[in-house]
Amino acid sequence: MSLTANWSYPTAIRFGAGRISEIAEACAVAGIKKPLLITDRGLAGMDITTRTLDLLEAAGLGRAIFADVDPNPNEKNAAAGVKAFKEGGHDGVVAFGGGSGLDLGKLVAFLAGQTRPLWDFEDIGDWWTRADADAIAPIVAVPTTAGTGSEVGRASVITNSETAEKKIIFHPKFLPTVVICDPELTVGMPKFITAGTGLDAFAHCVEAFCSPHYHPMSQGMALEGMRLVKEYLPRAYADGTDLEARAHMMSAAAMGATAFQKGLGAIHALSHPIGAIYHTHHGTTNAVCMPAVLQFNKPAIETVIGQAANYLGIVGGFDGFCAYVDDLNASLCVPRTLAGLGIENPDIDRIVAGALIDPSTGGNPVEMTAENTRELLLQIV
Secondary structure, three states: OOOOOOOOOOOEEEEOOOHHHHHHHHHHHHOOOOEEEEOOHHHHOOHHHHHHHHHHHHOOOOOOEEOOOOOOOEHHHHHHHHHHHHHOOOOEEEEEEOHHHHHHHHHHHHHOOOOOOHHHHEOOOOHHHHOOHHHOOOEEEEEOOOOOOHHHOOEEEEEEOOOOEEEEEEOHHHOOOEEEEOHHHHOOOOHHHHHHHHHHHHHHHHHHHHOOOOOHHHHHHHHHHHHHHHHHHHHHHHOOOOHHHHHHHHHHHHHHHHHHHHOOOHHHHHHHHHHHHHOOOHHHHHHHHHHHHHHHOHHHHHHHHHHHHHHHOOOOHHHHHHHHHHHHHHHOOOOOOOHHHOOOOOOHHHHHHHHHHOHHHHHOOOOOOHHHHHHHHHOOO
């Protein structure tokens, strides 16, 4: 194992119930005087969004909103968002919502001052250095789900609508200046979204914990993130008003996204092309893929997963952990196969090809090839 790595940890986080009331102060800290709130269509008319806009307006920051954001945001959404940002004379972004709103919001803040096209900044080598860092607008992030952890991330996942491929756009200054994690904003999530986003956080922690790369701080964070999901996701799912459970799930989401600096793996390598092609919910797709990926990686992760099982109070080591995952998925009404997600006769070749070029592939404990990835995928169709 190489003991050389690049580490980056989260930004300033204002965590706690009711702290959305500090949104104007957070904008001031970030140097934003005329923010554009970016969220998805589903959230645009909800009370939590209206209240946030009211707070911004009351502080003299306007109430501008852009919500033309798809569940899997793409370059067309980005272009429209940049247009709104420029035409409105905005100087920063409040990225508000789940993964789609957060990712698109961060990307608009990044792109608004650039002259090169979006795909020139894909997370390949040092392509991020192509950006004019001084032209990136400041960001305040406000998650309203507990899953992706995009609020503490330095990248956005964007779908190329022409090729139906998910791409990662990276720059260190994607990291928001201030994050407001207010669990009260997540209370209205429906059960399906509570489950899918929570399992996304769990997948981040599991894959980070199993990644062969060196990052002991992330290792500890991933382990504790798994514990929080185990303890509190069932509670949040059973009672959406359980504010303690909602709060701990927000922590788990941020922890998972911080931990996966250490690496992701085959779960995400598969779910990215599946989601891009078939528009499935990302976290739920991760959950469908996880049992098969655990077995796929067993030769390399049996010992480390056994350690996780011990910490989590799961009896039976690796096999006990896998049984726990199966039971958790079932309890949250997650289907066992892609067919259960509504995907009939998936394009196996296309998904395999997409998985093999996904950046997550490099963090999988077992090397992924065309042959073994096809065999893996066939386990979940």
